[in-house]
Amino acid sequence: MLVFTRKKDESLIIGNEIEVTILNIGSGNVKVGINAPRYISVHRHEVYEAIKRENLAASKSQIPKTDIFKKLLG
């Protein structure tokens, strides 16, 4: 892992197209601004991990051998 020390309003360039700027430094959190092309998706890591976990849990679903879901059909 590359480690940098940055001050407020300083930034990093990743590749040719991604710029990461430290916008504000608080106590216990930093505000980060990202300029990237629209085809690059940026997500909070914990959100992505939560969706990964949910997909793994979903893949272990039980076959719904019950009628309780039929009411959703209206």
Add this chain to the structure above:
Amino acid sequence: MLVHTVSFGDLDVPEDKIITFKEGLPGFAQLHRFVILDLDELKPFQYLQSLDDPPISLYIINPFMVDPTYEFRLTDSDMADINCKNSSELAVYAVATIPENPGEATINLMAPIVVNEKDRLGKQVILIESRYSVKQPLLADNNTSEAKAKGA
């Protein structure tokens, strides 16, 4: 094309039903080819079956059936990924998690699966700044369960 499913044996699926997920799915990045199986006995669910290894499958459901007010906006990058210019070309599904007690089933409204049906391209998108949960209780009378508290 014969599709091997763990739960339903071998099913014959036309080649033109294959949906390509370029990035795979979160947690299953290595899986790119899927089909959606419609089986009467599974209604209201459908079955998203991987054609790559491992042959995982997910129960999916029409999210508007569960929450008629469900809405979201796709980013330009999501639209481009599935070659979509007009959202009316899209089919939308939510992934269901059905535990041993089916009354505790949830659906993931934060990361819907969108499919460009014309080009057969799919993506599980992550709704940025979404108010929707990855664990929305599927049955309304279960809305007070701990499933909701666990939502991310």
